[in-house]
Each structure stands twice: as structure tokens, then as C-alpha cells.
Amino acid sequence: MSESIINEQEEAIKVDYEKGNFSFPEDYTYDAGTGLSEETVAYISKVKNEDEWIKEFRLKALEIFNKKPMPTHWASKDLENIIFENIRYYLSKGQKPSRTWDEVPDDVKETFERLGIPEQERKFLAGVEAQFDSEAAYSRMKEDLEKEGVIFVGSSEGLEKYPEIFRPYFGKVIPSADNKFSALNSAVFSGGSFIYVPKGVKLKQPLQAYFRINAENFGQFERTLIIADEGAEITYMEGCTAPKFETATLHSAVVELVALKNAKIQYITVQNWSNNVFNLVTKRAHAEENAEVKWIDCNIGSRLTMKYPGVVLKGRKARGEVLSIALANDGQHQDTGAKMIHLADETTSNIISKSISIGKGRSTYRGQVHMPKHLKNCKNNTECDALLINTNSRTDTYPAITTRGEGNTVQHEASVSKVSAEQIFYMMQRGLSEGEAMSLAVNGFVNDLLKAFPMEYSVELKRLIDMEMEGSVG
Amino acid sequence: MNTTLNQPTVISSANEPQWLLDRRTSGSQNYSNLPVPAAKDENWRFASVLSQDIHAFKPAPMPNDDAIQHALSHSTLVEDPIAEFIFVDDHLVQSKPLSKELVDKGVCFVSIDEAIQKHSDLLEPHFLKESTRLGSQKYFGLHASAVKAGALLYVPKGVEIDKPIAVYHWSNQDKGLICPHTLIIAEAQTKVSLIDVLASTTEENQGCNISVSNIEAHPSANVYRKVIQNFNSSTLSFQLDSATADRDTQLENIAINLGAAKARYENQIKINGSGAHVTMYSLSVAEGTQEFDQRTLQTHNAPNSVSDLLYKNALFDTSRTIFSGLIQVEEGAQQTDAYQTNRNLLLDQRADANALPGLEILANDVKCSHGATTGNIDNDELFYMLSRGIPHRVAMQLIVLGFFEEIIEKLGSDSLAENIRKLLEQKFASKIKP
Numbered sequence: 001m002s003e004s005i006i007n008e009q010e011e012a013i014k015v016d017y018e019k020g021n022f023s024f025p026e027d028y029t030y031d032a033g034t035g036l037s038e039e040t041v042a043y044i045s046k047v048k049n050e051d052e053w054i055k056e057f058r059l060k061a062l063e064i065f066n067k068k069p070m071p072t073h074w075a076s077k078d079l080e081n082i083i084f085e086n087i088r089y090y091l092s093k094g095q096k097p098s099r100t101w102d103e104v105p106d107d108v109k110e111t112f113e114r115l116g117i118p119e120q121e122r123k124f125l126a127g128v129e130a131q132f133d134s135e136a137a138y139s140r141m142k143e144d145l146e147k148e149g150v151i152f153v154g155s156s157e158g159l160e161k162y163p164e165i166f167r168p169y170f171g172k173v174i175p176s177a178d179n180k181f182s183a184l185n186s187a188v189f190s191g192g193s194f195i196y197v198p199k200g201v202k203l204k205q206p207l208q209a210y211f212r213i214n215a216e217n218f219g220q221f222e223r224t225l226i227i228a229d230e231g232a233e234i235t236y237m238e239g240c241t242a243p244k245f246e247t248a249t250l251h252s253a254v255v256e257l258v259a260l261k262n263a264k265i266q267y268i269t270v271q272n273w274s275n276n277v278f279n280l281v282t283k284r285a286h287a288e289e290n291a292e293v294k295w296i297d298c299n300i301g302s303r304l305t306m307k308y309p310g311v312v313l314k315g316r317k318a319r320g321e322v323l324s325i326a327l328a329n330d331g332q333h334q335d336t337g338a339k340m341i342h343l344a345d346e347t348t349s350n351i352i353s354k355s356i357s358i359g360k361g362r363s364t365y366r367g368q369v370h371m372p373k374h375l376k377n378c379k380n381n382t383e384c385d386a387l388l389i390n391t392n393s394r395t396d397t398y399p400a401i402t403t404r405g406e407g408n409t410v411q412h413e414a415s416v417s418k419v420s421a422e423q424i425f426y427m428m429q430r431g432l433s434e435g436e437a438m439s440l441a442v443n444g445f446v447n448d449l450l451k452a453f454p455m456e457y458s459v460e461l462k463r464l465i466d467m468e469m470e471g472s473v474g
Numbered sequence: 475m476n477t478t479l480n481q482p483t484v485i486s487s488a489n490e491p492q493w494l495l496d497r498r499t500s501g502s503q504n505y506s507n508l509p510v511p512a513a514k515d516e517n518w519r520f521a522s523v524l525s526q527d528i529h530a531f532k533p534a535p536m537p538n539d540d541a542i543q544h545a546l547s548h549s550t551l552v553e554d555p556i557a558e559f560i561f562v563d564d565h566l567v568q569s570k571p572l573s574k575e576l577v578d579k580g581v582c583f584v585s586i587d588e589a590i591q592k593h594s595d596l597l598e599p600h601f602l603k604e605s606t607r608l609g610s611q612k613y614f615g616l617h618a619s620a621v622k623a624g625a626l627l628y629v630p631k632g633v634e635i636d637k638p639i640a641v642y643h644w645s646n647q648d649k650g651l652i653c654p655h656t657l658i659i660a661e662a663q664t665k666v667s668l669i670d671v672l673a674s675t676t677e678e679n680q681g682c683n684i685s686v687s688n689i690e691a692h693p694s695a696n697v698y699r700k701v702i703q704n705f706n707s708s709t710l711s712f713q714l715d716s717a718t719a720d721r722d723t724q725l726e727n728i729a730i731n732l733g734a735a736k737a738r739y740e741n742q743i744k745i746n747g748s749g750a751h752v753t754m755y756s757l758s759v760a761e762g763t764q765e766f767d768q769r770t771l772q773t774h775n776a777p778n779s780v781s782d783l784l785y786k787n788a789l790f791d792t793s794r795t796i797f798s799g800l801i802q803v804e805e806g807a808q809q810t811d812a813y814q815t816n817r818n819l820l821l822d823q824r825a826d827a828n829a830l831p832g833l834e835i836l837a838n839d840v841k842c843s844h845g846a847t848t849g850n851i852d853n854d855e856l857f858y859m860l861s862r863g864i865p866h867r868v869a870m871q872l873i874v875l876g877f878f879e880e881i882i883e884k885l886g887s888d889s890l891a892e893n894i895r896k897l898l899e900q901k902f903a904s905k906i907k908p
Contacts, residue, residue, distance in 0.1 A: 073514065073515070073516065074516050373823060373824055373826065376823075386833075386835070388835065388837075388838035388840075389838065390838060391805075391806075391808070391837060391838050391839070392805060392836070392838075393836075393838050394834070394835065394836045395833065395834075395835045396832065396833060396834045396835070397831070397832055397833040397844070398830070398832045399829070399830065399831060399832070399846070400519065400520075400828070400829075400830045401827075401828065401829040401830070401846055401848065402520065402826065402827070402828045403818070403820065403826070403827050403828075403829075403848040404820070404823065404824065404825060404826045404827070405820075405823050406823035406850065407850055408820075408848070408849070408850070409847070409848065409849040409850075410829075410846070410847060410848045410849070411845070411846070411847045412829065412831065412844075412845060412846040412847070413843070413844075413845045414831070414833060414843060414844050414845070415842070415843040416833060416835050416840060416841070416842040416843070417841070418838045418839050418840075
């Protein structure tokens with residue numbers, strides 16, 4: 001591909017990627033320093049004015065974290081490059097979540113401006129909560145939502161103000177001891193969103209939150225808990241960008257969803273951390289009778305992502321779905337997948353995973369489907385498609401499927417392919433450059449999944465994919 | 475007996491060559507030093523913990539005449555083999571040598587014992603050279619330290635053998651350990667077929683089998699290897715198979731697993747030349763509390779080759795199966811076609827099928843796919859047959875046999891296929907309720 005075409009393409013698909021590549025002088029009011037010890041955890045708890053039980057919860061989690069080994073017997077050895085002593089576990093502006101836009105500090109506002117959370121979008125979206133480092137810096141809800149009784153707050157506020165709602169589920173879907181990184185999050189969590197949607201309330205517009213990492217060597221440990229009461233419906237969107245830094249940063253979130261009887265939760269993630277970030281996230285949902293949980297997950301950035309959203313299908317006729325797109329470029333490893341644990345009769349689950357590996361990128365699908373023996377008429381469908389762009393791209397698939405019981409069916413299919421020469425030839429013959437043809441083919445590969453995203457996300461994703469494809473051919 | 479129970483003494487006939495002694499010693503060290511596999515090990519995921527202590531099994535002495543007679547009279551699965559060995563507890567009790575014509579052409583079919591004495595040069599490049607990569611390194615070590623039975627089959631360049639060669643291994647002694655070994659070296663432009671049959675002489679004797687087979691297929695060789703495992707239901711069995719396929723080879727592996735309390739089958743193939751076509755088929759029927767643990771690896775090191783794997787399991791009662799497969803396509807192995815399919819038929823709601831189909835692809839111009847399905851008998855199919863007057867029991871049997879027919883017809887020999895169908899029918903007869 002000639003240079004002029006590349007430039008042309010760049011012009012055409014200008015994405016505000018570099019806009020994320022900046023940072024402001026660090027002047028944090030509270031800083032827990034680097035390294036992790038009981039003092040750090042106690043300090044975080046003290047700064048946040050937490051109840052005794054939360055402090056104990058944190059300390060217990062720290063103990064578990066220290067005991068648990070790294071999961072390198074199955075996971076990437078790259079995990080060994082995380083040096084926990086060099087990470088800053090807590091930073092805060094020391095401010096309460098603001099209620100009006102005027103109260104938000106100017107530099108924070110500017111960050112949001114550059115991140116592209118425009119005023120009009122804020123109006124459109126039901127509530128915006130943007131997280132500047134650890135604490136929710138801005139948090140607003142539309143009045144009508146408040147009237148309906150929807151609670152949308154930061155994690156600390158949620159535990160402090162509404163313990164009767166959040167405490168029974170906090171740390172129950174994902175116990176601290178689930179894995180090393182959920183233990184780490186449980187010990188040092190700050191920020192994130194706690195949402196409660198009351199019985200029968202159906203949110204028409206999605207709730208949205210942006211997360212950022214803005215301090216070097218600073219891990220971000222947000223904690224999200226969404227409870228949809230009986231018959232409630234909610235869509236939550238989470239988008240990530242992070243500025244580029246010299247040394248690796250760690251992002252380790254815990255997201256717990258609880259869908260009670262007949263409730264529906266849709267959780268959408270677009271992850272585009274810069275490619276020195278370790279993104280190790282634990283996400284799991286409980287679905288009660290006839291509830292539906294859908295994870296839509298798109299991973300484009302980070303150095304190593306390990307994320308396997310799961311649904312525990314606890315009630316009869318519960319449904320779980322994971323749709324995921326992963327794009328791995330040079331130096332990236334997208335280790336993503338899904339877990340479906342069937343615990344009741346007539347539960348169904350569906351996993352569709354599409355991955356694209358460019359250059360030396362490596363994408364991995366890791367999945368688990370479990371159907372114990374007392375169950376009847378459960379169904380699972382898993383499809384994993386991988387597209388390899390360059391000769392040295394890499395893809396792996398490691399599913400694990402256990403089936404017992406009566407009338408249960410499981411099917412798993414995976415395929416690996418490349419963009420066919422005929423397709424490219426056909427498009428080039430009609431005047432597209434090779435790069436454009438390739439982008440088009442790749443977008444076609446993920447198109448049916450992109451449709452599942454809300455409009456503005458799918459447009460943004462298409463652009464991101466175009467940008468990642470740049471220079472990979474020709 | 476002193477306290478060195480953990481240190482099996484290296485079995486050596488008087489004149490074993492140094493290279494073999496070295497390999498035996500290192501095997502024995504591996505056996506003693508490597509830890510007992512734990513469920514945390516990815517290669518042993520889903521496998522139940524070994525309840526028996528392998529140390530309790532010891533090589534058995536020469537069996538009595540009754541056992542030998544029983545073995546001889548029941549070694550009938552392969553009709554009219556061109557050559558045959560029958561071992562009972564690793565002791566060669568009968569052999570039908572190759573015809574003089576084939577011997578004159580340079581074909582060599584000898585027991586491992588004899589090969590060690592007379593054909594050290596043929597053995598050295600391959601025999602016990604490489605351990606398994608699929609998790610049973612410890613037990614490979616035990617095999618290496620103790621092996622004396624089994625066959626070496628060497629086919630020189632250009633020789634084609636049309637009829638199959640059969641090797642029977644019988645386990646007879648209670649707490650007896652058998653270590654059968656099969657080494658097939660097929661030089662360029664050859665054709666050969668070998669069938670291993672593993673079985674027990676009685677219904678009670680609790681034996682332990684650690685068998686190893688290794689196929690070296692040189693350019694344009696055609697090798698067919700079938701193994702039928704039908705031990706009694708208290709035996710413990712490990713089959714550690716490997717094969718290397720060079721340019722333009724045709725390699726066909728068929729494994730039929732019916733017996734044993736717990737049977738682990740590891741099969742790894744390595745494709746080192748382009749144009750190779752390798753197939754791996756397996757059929758297992760699990761009943762009672764049987765556990766079949768299947769681990770496979772297809773490694774493509776060269777471009778333009780095909781490998782195709784199909785493992786079918788039917789599960790009765792509270793039996794378990796584990797299928798864990800991996801396709802590895804190395805960098806540069808373009809135009810690879812690699813397939814991996816696992817189908818499990820659950821015939822009892824208490825049965826438990828686990829599937830871990832895996833892919834690791836480092837080349838972009840490949841066609842790779844894997845599929846795993848688990849399900850019950852299709853009620854529509856059953857209804858169709860019932861509505862045409864076929865009794866339930868017969869209908870069930872037909873469906874299950876039909877499920878396996880895909881593998882059976884690949885056996886390539888009508889008489890063998892018929893014998894296998896009979897074995898399956900026997901096994902189903904007691905299982906499918908009237």
C-alpha cells in the first residue's frame with residue numbers, strides 16, 4: 001500500500017485515539033503510595049470513612065490475595081511481569097461525587113472534554129458517571145430516574161447509604177477467594193458503580209460510565225454491582241480509554257450482576273486501554289428464574305486482557321449470553337472467553353466469540369460450560385470464529401465442556417480462517433485499495449456482532465477496527 | 475523386599491546396550507521423581523484422582539497353562555493375520571512368524587526382547603526416545619524401566635504388506651503389570667497394517683497396563699494401526715501412543731476402547747512433511763463406573779498436510795468420558811487442514827461427558843475447526859422407528875450402533891468390523907433395557 005493511500009485512510013477514519021494520550025500534573029490529595037500491605041488497605045478504608053465490616057472484608061481479601069499463587073499453570077507467563085510492589089493502589093482527589101457540573105474541577109472537566117463525553121450525550125444518556133482515577137468525580141441522574149427509585153451511585157456511597165440493598169449481594173456473586181485478582185480488587189477497591197433498579201422498572205436508555213487511568217503505575221480497581229429487581233430491565237455501558245505510559249499499569253475490576261426473577265440485564269463493555277495495561281477483570285452474573293443476562297464485550301486495547309464473563313443460571317428458564325469481539329495487534333494478547341454454569345432446568349446459554357489477530361497479535365478463547373447431572377433440557381451453543389490476518393498471527397481456543405443429565409444438549413464449534421484472496425481481489429478490482437478491502441472484509445467478519453451494540457458504539461468500533469488494521473497489509 | 479518400593483529396579487537382560495540402559499535409568503528416575511498427577515494439572519483436568527497405587531502392580535511370572543490356553547483360544551479377533559504374536563503377562567506364548575518371502579525382502583517382525591539383542595541399531599533412533607507430552611510422563615517412565623514385551627515391525631523401502639499383522643496382549647495375574655510396546659518403522663513407499671489387541675484372561679484379575687506405541691512413517695509410507703482395548707472392568711490402563719508422519723504419508727489410527735475400570739488414552743501425532751494425511755478415529759463405550767480419559771495432540775510442523783480426528787463416545791450408567799484435544803499449527807505450516815470432532819452420546823442421565831477441544835494456530839492460511847457435541851438419543855428418531863413397529867430395545871441398539879458405524883466402517887476389514895460389531899452388541903445387550 002502506498003503512503004498516500006495510508007494518509008488518505010488516516011484522514012478518513014480519524015479517531016480520537018491520541019486524545020487519550022495525555023496526562024495532567026499529579027496533585028492528588030490522598031495517595032496511598034506504592035506497594036500493598038495491611039497499612040495500605042487500612043489507609044484506603046480510613047480515607048473512605050468506611051464501616052468496620054468493610055475494612056475487615058478488605059483485610060481478609062488481602063490475606064487471600066497473598067496466599068493465592070499466580071494462575072500461570074494455565075495462563076500466560078506474562079502475568080509474572082506484574083510487580084505488585086510498584087503499583088499505587090489508591091489515589092483520590094479527595095472529593096465527594098459532584099452533583100452538578102459546576103462543582104466538577106476544571107482539569108477534570110477538560111479530561112472529560114478530551115475523552116469525548118459531550119454535553120449533548122449527557123443529556124441523551126440517562127445518567128453519566130465518569131470516573132477520574134479512583135473516585136467518581138461526576139455523577140448525575142435524571143430526575144425521573146430518581147423518581148422511579150433507581151439508585152446509581154459509586155461503590156463507597158452505595159455501601160454507606162444503602163447497605164440494606166447492596167450488602168446482601170456485595171462479594172456474593174464473586175467471592176474474594178474466587179481468584180487472585182478478585183481478591184486483590186476486594187482488598188483495595190475504590191470507585192465503580194452500584195446500581196439498583198426496583199421491581200418492574202424498565203430503563204429505556206442505557207446507563208453509562210467511563211473509566212480512566214491517569215497516574216503512572218496506578219492500578220485501577222473499580223467495583224461494580226448491579227441489581228435488577230423482579231421484572232426490571234437495565235442496559236449498562238462501560239467504555240475504557242487510558243493514556244499511554246512508560247511502565248505497565250494494572251487494571252483489575254470486579255463486576256457483579258444480579259438479575260432477579262424475570263429481570264433483564266445487558267452489560268456492554270468497550271475496552272481500549274493503551275497496550276501496556278494489564279487488564280485482568282472478573283465479571284459474573286447470577287440469573288434467577290426466567291431472567292436474562294447478556295454480556296457484550298469488545299476488547300481492542302491492553303497488553304494482556306484476561307476476562308471471562310460468566311453467568312450462573314440459577315433459576316428455571318434463565319438465559320445467559322456472551323457476545324465478544326477481540327482484536328489483538330502486535331504485542332497484545334487478548335485472552336477472553338465465557339463461563340456458563342447451568343444450575344437449573346431448562347436454562348439456555350449462548351456464546352459467540354469472534355477474534356481477529358493482526359501482526360504478531362495473539363487471541364485466545366477460553367470457555368467453560370457446565371451442566372450437572374440433576375438437570376433437564378438445558379441447552380448451550382458456542383461458536384468461536386478466529387480470523388488471522390498475517391502469517392505470524394496466532395490464535396488459540398481452549399473450551400471446557402461438562403455435560404450430564406437428561407435432554408441436555410451442548411454444541412461447540414470453532415473455526416479459523418483468513419481473508420480469502422478472492423474476496424480481496426474482487427474488491428480491489430472494483431477500485432478499493434488493498435487496505436480498504438481488508439478493512440471491509442474484517443468489518444464484515446464482525447458485522448453481525450457489531451449490530452448487537454448500541455448505534456454510537458458500533459460506529460466507534462468500526463473506526464477502531466479500521467485503525468487497528470492500518471499497515472497490516474501491503 | 476527392602477524399602478525401595480518407589481524405585482522399580484531396572485529390568486535388564488544380560489547384554490542390553492548402553493543407550494538402552496541409560497534410557498531405562500532415566501525412565502525409572504522419572505517414575506520415582508515426578509509427582510502423581512493432580513487435578514490442577516491442565517493435562518489431567520476433569521480426570522478423577524487415581525485411587526490405586528501403581529506401585530502395587532508388579533510384573534508377573536510366566537502364567538500357568540490354563541491361562542495360556544484361554545488366551546490362545548480367544549485370540550481370534552483378527553482373522554487370518556499374516557503374522558502374529560500372543561503375549562500373556564508380557565511373556566510371549568505363541569508366535570506366527572512372517573513368511574520367508576517377506577523376511578527375504580528384509581521385513582523384520584520380532585519381539586522387543588529379541589529386537590534388543592539383535593536389532594539394537596534399528597531400535598536406537600526411536601525406542602523409548604521421546605516421552606509423551608500429554609501428562610503421563612511419570613507412567614511412561616515406569617514403562618521405559620520395565621518394558622520387555624511387544625513388537626518391533628520394520629518395513630524396508632518399497633515393501634507392501636497387504637494383510638494385517640496382529641499382536642495380542644493378555645493380562646492374567648492379579649496385581650500384574652504389563653508394559654506392551656509397539657514400534658513400527660515404515661520406510662519410504664511402504665504399506666503395512668498392524669492391530670494390537672489388549673484384553674484380560676479373566677473377569678476378576680486386577681491388572682495394570684502401561685502400553686506405548688510409536689509409529690515412524692517415512693516419505694510416502696502407508697501405515698494403518700488399530701488398537702482394541704477390552705480389559706476386564708477392574709483393570710487400570712494407560713495407552714501412550716505417538717506417531718511421526720513424514721512427507722506424503724498416509725497414517726491411520728483407530729482406537730477402540732471398551733474395557734478397563736479407568737483407561738487413559740494419549741495419542742500424539744507430529745506431521746513433519748508436507749502432503750501427509752493423518753486420521754485419528756476412536757470409538758468408546760463406557761458403562762458402570764468406567765472412566766475413559768482421552769488426550770490428543772495434532773502438531774503440524776509442515777505445510778500442506780491434513781489431519782482429521784473423530785472421537786465418538788457412548789455413555790451408560792454413571793460412566794465418565796473426558797476428551798481433551800489440541801491442534802497445534804506451527805509458524806509456516808500454511809495450507810494446513812486440521813479437524814477435530816468429539817461426539818458424545820449420553821444414554822443415562824447420570825453419565826458425565828467432558829470435552830476440552832483446543833486449537834493453537836500460528837499460521838494464517840489454514841483451515842482448522844473443531845467441534846464438540848453432547849446430547850441424548852433424538853426422540854424423533856426413536857419415535858420414527860417405534861411407529862414402524864421396531865421394538866424400543868432394538869431401536870435403541872440400532873441408533874447406538876448407527877452412531878458408531880461411521881468409525882467401524884473405517885476399520886477397512888469386513889471380518890474385523892463384524893467382530894467389533896459383535897463385541898459392541900454384547901456390551902449393549904445387557905445395557906439397553908427391553
